[in-house]
Amino acid sequence: MAPEESVEASRLLQSFERRFLAARALRSFPWQSLEEKLRDSGPELLLDILQKTVKHPLCVKHPPSVKYTRCFLSELIRKPSGDSVTLSESSAIISHGTTGLVTWNAALYLAEWAIENPAAFTHRTVLELGSGAGLTGLAICKMCHPRAYVFSDCHGLVLEQLRGNILLNGLLLESDATAPAQHPGHNTHNTESPRVTVAQLDWDIVTAPQLAAFQPDVIIAADVLYCPETVLSLVRVLQTLSACQKDRQAPDAYIAFTIRNPETCRLFTTELGKAGISWEAVPRHNQKLFPYEEHSEMEILKLML
Structure with a gap:
């Protein structure tokens, strides 16, 4: 990665990190910049974003709400794929005599x-x-x-x-x-x-x-x-x-x-x-x-x- 590209990637990661740690509204994240960067980068950039957000030491110790995390990950997954997966599932591990209503x-x-x-x-x-x-x-x-x-x-x-x-x-x-x-x-x-x-x-x-x-x-x-x-x-x-x-x-x-x-x-x-x-x-x-x-x-x- 060229020096200027490395600086841009660092700024993008820092922007995601600050917003996620502050639990800012998802629309405030620099999604368009991420999409542009992904055209020239591999999946490593997404892994770096995960390390700065969901897997950040502070979030591991004091995790944000499950709903916020899932919405963030759904939006993140959508960027490289152009799509996302939406599920309706049970909140109970066993429901109506089956374990099949929840994702394992x-x-x-x-x-x-x-x-x-x-x-x-x-x-x-x-x-x-x-x-x-x-x-x-x-x-x-x-x-x-x-x-x-x-x-x-x-x-x-x-x-x-x-x-x-x-x-x-x-x-x-x-x-x-x-x-x-x-x-x-x-x-x-x-x-x-x-x-x-x-x-x-x-x-x-x-x-x-x-x-x-x-x-x-x-x-x-x-x-x-x-x-x-x-x-x-x-x-x-x-x-x-x-x-x-x-x-x-x-x-x-x-x-x-x-x-x-x-x-x-x-x-x-x-x-x-x-x-x-x-x-x-x-x-x-x-x-x-x-x-x-x-x-x-x-x-x-x-x-x-």
Whole structure:
């Protein structure tokens, strides 16, 4: 960076720092200057802004309100992407007998990884298992340009909230179906937007033909390893998806999770081995876009189906 550019960047960072520490109105921040600077800078500038604001030692010790922080981050994310993700979710961890109405840390972590690795999803059909509130999928749809995206879950209220969040973010939603329309190259609306489908999938009763009909290129799931029963059901679904590919290339699969109970995580890898599914850990990514507990131990496994 040239000396004059370095001075400009320092002034911009200082401006963000002072306004954030003073909890000034977001409209007072130099957003236009940031957009102009981002045209010539990489994501490092955004990381520097995070260090001067959300991750500033004073804010870590005396954090501003959650609402203020979320609004700030939403505006910040919008600058490099030209867009943002808006979610409606429950304020309770467990509501109506399900944990799917709230976004969990591994979903945020996987979304960050996807934003840093868009080529893994670009022009491909993605099947998400256990989509919950939909943040990961919405981020991928807006930032990674998949050809088609299938959100799935089993709980009726989760699916209802999920459909609302998809529409809230300006994506067109195809009619509910067991599988998306069988014309992968056909898109009846904006060609820059993926075909989006919501499917009700109960891992315990879904059949091989139902799973085969999705024809995914990529399979993802986040924060679904929360009990042994769920682990066993997930592995069964992954094994079925692997077996029903026939002459098609096996899809890539990425499973993100927070390591809360090491025994549950070991059960997952053990069951993968029994099912003949090999795996490898994905290196930690550099994106830090969302306000979650960074000290939580999170991991993404890439599975070879």
